[in-house]
Amino acid sequence: MTTALYLPEENIDMIAATSVLQQQAADIRTRTINWASYMQSQMISQEDYQAISALDKSRAAYLTQNSTQVVKTLLNLVSHLSKDSTIQYILVLLDDLLQEDRSRVDLFHETSGKLKQCVWGPFLNLLNRQDGFIVNMSSRILAKFACWGHETMPKSDLNFYLQFLKDQLATNNNEYIQSVARCLQMMLRVDEYRFAFVSVDGISTLIRILSTRVNFQVQYQLIFCLWVLTFNPLLAAKMNKFSVIPILADILSDCAKEKVTRIILAVFRNLIEKPEDSSVAKDHCIAMVQCKVLKQLSILEQRRFDDEDITADVEYLSEKLQNSVQDLSSFDEYATEVRSGRLEWSPVHKSAKFWRENAQRLNEKNYELLRILVHLLETSKDAIILSVACFDIGEYVRHYPRGKHVLEQLGGKQIVMQHLGHEDPNVRYEALLAVQKLMVHNWEYLGKQLEKENETQKQGAAPIAGKA
Numbered sequence: 001m002t003t004a005l006y007l008p009e010e011n012i013d014m015i016a017a018t019s020v021l022q023q024q025a026a027d028i029r030t031r032t033i034n035w036a037s038y039m040q041s042q043m044i045s046q047e048d049y050q051a052i053s054a055l056d057k058s059r060a061a062y063l064t065q066n067s068t069q070v071v072k073t074l075l076n077l078v079s080h081l082s083k084d085s086t087i088q089y090i091l092v093l094l095d096d097l098l099q100e101d102r103s104r105v106d107l108f109h110e111t112s113g114k115l116k117q118c119v120w121g122p123f124l125n126l127l128n129r130q131d132g133f134i135v136n137m138s139s140r141i142l143a144k145f146a147c148w149g150h151e152t153m154p155k156s157d158l159n160f161y162l163q164f165l166k167d168q169l170a171t172n173n174n175e176y177i178q179s180v181a182r183c184l185q186m187m188l189r190v191d192e193y194r195f196a197f198v199s200v201d202g203i204s205t206l207i208r209i210l211s212t213r214v215n216f217q218v219q220y221q222l223i224f225c226l227w228v229l230t231f232n233p234l235l236a237a238k239m240n241k242f243s244v245i246p247i248l249a250d251i252l253s254d255c256a257k258e259k260v261t262r263i264i265l266a267v268f269r270n271l272i273e274k275p276e277d278s279s280v281a282k283d284h285c286i287a288m289v290q291c292k293v294l295k296q297l298s299i300l301e302q303r304r305f306d307d308e309d310i311t312a313d314v315e316y317l318s319e320k321l322q323n324s325v326q327d328l329s330s331f332d333e334y335a336t337e338v339r340s341g342r343l344e345w346s347p348v349h350k351s352a353k354f355w356r357e358n359a360q361r362l363n364e365k366n367y368e369l370l371r372i373l374v375h376l377l378e379t380s381k382d383a384i385i386l387s388v389a390c391f392d393i394g395e396y397v398r399h400y401p402r403g404k405h406v407l408e409q410l411g412g413k414q415i416v417m418q419h420l421g422h423e424d425p426n427v428r429y430e431a432l433l434a435v436q437k438l439m440v441h442n443w444e445y446l447g448k449q450l451e452k453e454n455e456t457q458k459q460g461a462a463p464i465a466g467k468a
Contacts, residue, residue, distance in 0.1 A: 181221035249291035285324035359399035394434035
């Protein structure tokens with residue numbers, strides 16, 4: 001049985017009515033299909049002909065009295081007919097039946113079970129069609145079958161379907177993107193489907209799309225998907241590993257639409273409230289502070305909102321973030337900045353006291369922070385991030401005696417040296433300084449070794465001199 005999260009519908013069907021899919025559906029409803037010609041050419045049975053003709057004339061009354069036959073006929077027609085315009089018509093008819101009464105989803109599940117027919121298969125097959133309307137209306141029907149009844153989608157079909165939705169979201173200039181996002185909004189309300197979505201790397205896809213320029217409606221829908229994911233405590237705890245907080249903080253600072261503001265604040269609140277480990281909630285607070293969310297909250301406090309939820313969330317977040325700032329150690333601040341991947345010349349980097357006290361802490365959690373710095377050097381194109389990463393690695397090596405050895409083990413030395421030829425003069429400069437610290441470290445170490453050896457030789461020679 002599906003356990004759907006009860007959430008407000010957010011006028012989703014009003015939104016859907018403006019989508020490309022719904023505009024096309026309105027035209028398709030006005031068509032007249034010549035079912036008699038299908039029967040005469042023996043493409044459909046007399047039984048199916050009578051059922052679909054009656055359904056066309058008097059939908060509700062015929063369905064009530066002949067529910068088993070209606071389900072059987074619709075599944076037969078969707079499975080065996082091939083003409084695009086006819087399939088489009090059947091899909092719109094079926095979607096309207098479900099939209100009018102959600103309990104009909106269970107009717108389809110129960111009847112197809114009795115008939116030993118698969119309710120999922122015909123619609124999953126239609127996802128491979130060339131016609132965009134057929135593909136996306138089939139997807140919409142699948143989401144309703146998966147979410148509105150007592151039966152969950154089988155695991156193999158579920159992974160296929162979620163991968164399909166993810167790929168459709170990532171397709172450039174997809175005119176049906178609102179419909180795809182709407183299906184995902186429905187699916188992620190059901191807790192059983194959330195981990196399956198994460199396992200197909202769904203969160204990364206949402207974040208990647210949100211980091212590009214999409215219209216505010218799609219922006220809202222995709223953030224809504226993140227929001228419903230955060231109702232699961234385990235997922236709420238993992239969410240910022242995907243850089244959710246930095247991306248949403250950027251959108252919050254730019255967005256002009258109240259509904260987008262509201263859904264971002266709701267995500268942030270869940271990221272603090274839902275994780276069961278208080279240290280995760282604390283990390284999320286620090287990440288929000290790092291991403292300048294407090295500044296945005298102070299701006300929002302000056303505005304008037306009709307929606308009480310916004311006001312309540314602004315107050316809640318402001319209090320939590322203010323408290324976290326008071327508890328914030330310089331190392332917490334540094335670690336959050338590194339984990340965010342958004343390095344900048346904040347005061348902590350240039351503090352000699354900080355490095356003396358904390359260089360060794362870069363070794364914690366299997367060198368987590370050091371590995372991130374090396375990874376940023378390898379992947380980032382941003383000159384400031386590269387400069388700061390080089391500087392930090394140099395300071396780590398300077399203040400931690402085994403730093404050079406650890407860095408070599410992680411492949412970091414080679415990557416720092418590659419930046420000696422970087423096009424940006426600041427990156428070149430910081431890379432050179434870091435390399436010098438690596439070399440100086442060697443000379444200092446060698447010098448100490450020589451001193452020890454000289455000392456040993458002197459001590460060894462003294463008794464002999466005494467005897468003489």
